[in-house]
Amino acid sequence: MTLYLTPQELLARVHIGKPVEQWLSYVREADYTVIKWIVIDHEENQFSLTYLESFDEGDEEFYDVHEFSVTDPEDEPYGTTHLFDSVEAAVTFAIENYGASADKFVAFAMIEKEYQKYLLERPRF
Template sequence: MKYLDIEQLKTNLSLGKTVEQWLGHKHEEDYTVLKWLSIKKERNAEFNVAYIESFDEGSDDFIDIYEFSTLDPDELLGVINTFSTKDEALDFSVNEYGASMGKFVSQGMIQEEYALYLNL
């Protein structure tokens, strides 16, 4: 997996490119919950951190994590927190959700992280 180094991470965010991170999963009695987050720069130059929990509805042939149902149907885009700077958004991601500065990927690569989880 190609993770972004800190300079790439901050450059991508400054340029308005979304970054994402796989945060793992948890097994419940009847289902598995996938956890991940994304950080996106908005048009007003603020940064949104979206924390997503979705049902594991994938398979070897279907790894499009964006299409999975969210745990809370009222939060289709996840739990969103907004920050004035990219550094505040990154710090929040690390402190609130346990993200790692060395494990962010470019948008779209979260599906590859899911495939690794499935051991494909």
């Protein structure tokens, strides 16, 4: 079971320099699957929101999504990043532009647990 952060925990973690992540979705194409997630982090005097899309290269034994190949080499290795003056602005942007949910953020590296959950729930073709 994944432990989602409360809004207060999210704010506190990011303010002390600990990134948070959120699994967004996946898109299945004919011969590959793309997974999508975001990271919010503290960067000097601003807060960054990074949107990532990568090929689903994992399985039940390899689930470190940070190691997967990004779909657009122009974004390698960090995805598309937006900067904000507050964590709240970054979260609002994520909700409005990427379909994120305010109550589905996890601590950094816990995205692997979200990926494992996806592996268990994904349809088999």
